Amino acid sequence: MRLARNRNLGWTATAQTLLAATGRYWSAATYGGIGRGTVPLTAELLADFCAVLDVSGEDLAALTGITPANPRSTGPRPGEVAGLIWDVRRLTAAQLDRAVEYAESLRD
Template sequence: MGSPGAAPVGRGERFRVLGLLRGDAPDPSRLRRLAPVLGLHPPDLFAIAGVDVPDDLAPVDPRAGRWVPGLVRNAVALRAEQRNALRGYVASLPQEERVRPAPTPSALDRYPDGPGAVLMRLARNRNLDRTALAKTFLVVTGRYWSAATYGGVGRGTTPVTPDLLADFCAVLDVPSDDLVSVTGVALPPSGPAAAGVAELIWDVRRLTESQVREVGAVAESMQG
């Protein structure tokens, strides 16, 4: 987790603030200032607070999300130091300007408040719709949950199980303790996730479709 800014507050205080935000309607400027203090990416704090993410914090190109599972498939086959090098390559790419406004979530993707809705909003911050999320989870964790299952998670009709939360922890660049706090679900014992994968997913959210495809091709070439 690499959110820049002031040193994060202690775990207990962070949990208290997150709990307060979920019952509040905070000012967006306050969320921007508070996120680094809590050790979170600003868009993720918007998601936790149930506030729409501003255009300048949203993924640049919604078309790029469909290429993320393939990129991740290539990245998990790399050694940790290779994944770090790949992240360095991503950081070297120019930041393209947004060519169209961030899309408004469809009615199916506007979920009632609840722990599952928070998880799905966090996934949307990574440019992952339900289909891309299902494919990415399968690559990272080896478990397959259908796209419809994630819709149920967001609507609250499919409960967030410990295994499902563990899968979100492996893909989201968010402290697992915070996800436990906002969902109220305990994590099962699990092995370590591939280092740098969740961070890479976060890194490419600000890239265009052609850039994500390019990064995927670089990751594939690094396997050889």
């Protein structure tokens, strides 16, 4: 969770980002529990974090002692998600608003 927080992802943003990137939804409170150590980290969740954070499964396995499951992705490739999250941190609020408006116009 510290790696997610380092990318300006709080509990809710983490839940929304992982849903968009993997198609799997867990509540924001679940991610908070993982961060506090009250909810166990599963192989599936660890695989989702690998996809969004662009950290290798081997590295996260070494840190957590859990081998990630095969990632399930319904969206862009993992490295693209991680790069986008990192780049968005540099945008001003006005630039981010424009990007969101543009993205929403593409859905219509």
